[in-house]
Amino acid sequence: MRKTRRLHATITYALLILGIAVVLIPFVYMFSSSIKPQSYVFEMPPRLIPAEITTRNYTEALDTDQFGLYFLNSVIVAVGATTLTVLISSMMAYAFGRMHFRGKGLLFTILLLGMMIPPVMLIIPQFLIAKELHLLNSLAGLIVVYVTMNLSMQTFLLTGFFKSIPKELTEAALIDGANQWTIFWRIILPLSRHGLAVTIIFTFLYSWEEFPWAHVAIQETNRRTLPIAIALFQNQHLTEWGQVFAASIVALLPVLAVYIVFQRYFIAGIATTGMKT
């Protein structure tokens, strides 16, 4: 019995470690290519551990290739879109979750439909509407669309969170003469930190990584966000993999930080809603 259990554990670990290798080797290779001098990028045989180390790819990418600027653009877009999504969808969720009004059911259903519409169907007219509103080639245009694309899912998620807060907590405040905004701002939001964390993480990652919309909406070089900047850089400098991967690693760092710090919210978010980044 004991022997079979040990065998069982050994097989489990062997398989898990094999899987880890399949997942990690590409990342290790990416990192090692980012610290190799350019002349080693096509070396034969390829080496996972570089023979010579340099930081030139990073300094060049950030400096001459303007990835510092693109990083800043990405930060503005992701922070802006996340802040607005949290604010707007929590306001909607407050109305849907804790207030009574005419047409609530209908409005909520229409909003949920938004989760089922494939983004593909929207991108062409969104482009034309953004053109009319002079939102093309601007970071604001990215933010507005990212907020909208996240609205349905996040409102749905937060409505559930807000509903679960006991009525007694807000009734007392109402009797004391607090208005709805005060209750929302002072009671409901502070009590929903976990739900808001899920919203923040998913919108941040979405905005940080979004490619299709940014790709069509931004033509001006200076307004690029990291995903389009990296893709276009690789397209123009086919062999400069060191810099491509240096920029990729820099783009990956905030994501890793957010992921490691908020891991339990991630798992909770996926388990409750099946959200996908």
Add this chain to the structure above:
Amino acid sequence: MVPVKATQRETLGGLTLPSKFRALRQQLGQAVTPYLFLVPGLILFAAFILLPMAYSFRISFYDWNIIRPERSEYLELKNYQDIIEWPIFRRAVVNTLAYAAVTVPAQIILGLGLALLLNQKIPGQTFFRTVYYLPVITSWVIVTLLFEYLFNSQAGLINYWLQRAGIIDDPVRWFADEKLAMVPIHLLGIWKGLGWTAVVMLAGLQSIPRVLYEAAAVDGADVWAQFRRITLPLMRPTLVFLLVFLTIGALNVYISGLLLTDGGNPLDRTHFVLTLMYEETFDYFEFGRGAAISYLLTGLVFLISLVQIRLLQREIEY
């Protein structure tokens, strides 16, 4: 303090506001407040979701002129007819369906295996879960470029290893051949999605009460019987959810195709529906045709999801 102030204000000019009015005003406020909370969101939703849906539908019947929309030519169903008969589109549909047919079952089977491994009480579970999730949180652009480098024909790690293992003699030019190009694209899809699939499955597995397994073990059911009689049936809702969700995702494959084969190289034979849609719209400015392609893809996605849900529900009812 507060009530005194209120009275002062309301008696201003010698008039006392009757309590009736105050109640009315309060009622009115109560009726309006919820809508005030909804307004910002609803405006965005209407402008960038509802309006686009209708707009896109209209465009798909026109040879749309984006500089002067009023000069657009109404074509009735011609865009749709042309596209359905267009060999490059048909090829793109086949490629897209093949991508779904390969990557979805692979992710479900491997994801279930991984989730079963991770569901045991083993030290380092969090570590393993974290690492397996890494490809999921990395952006499509980065992992796609990474695969382009790994499958590079000159010095890619994959070619080197295959040569070392004696599987191939000469380096393979993966992206120069329409069939071979699908190998890295499919592998990338599986590699990137596996962690998410496994985490969703893990949540499903952990919701199965342990008591059931204990009771089954007492009755002498072996591990395989427990898996077939307890795990699979109770995991069915999770599996159906994943099947539908992963299929929708797979039919929307775009970034990997765009970056790995420049859209459709060689000779437009590696297109997916979305790479073709973007190319028609934003490279050739055929907005009408692009919109028609997007509606055809949406229809296809709806149809397939519906069939999947209906078939699997019937099976549940027996």
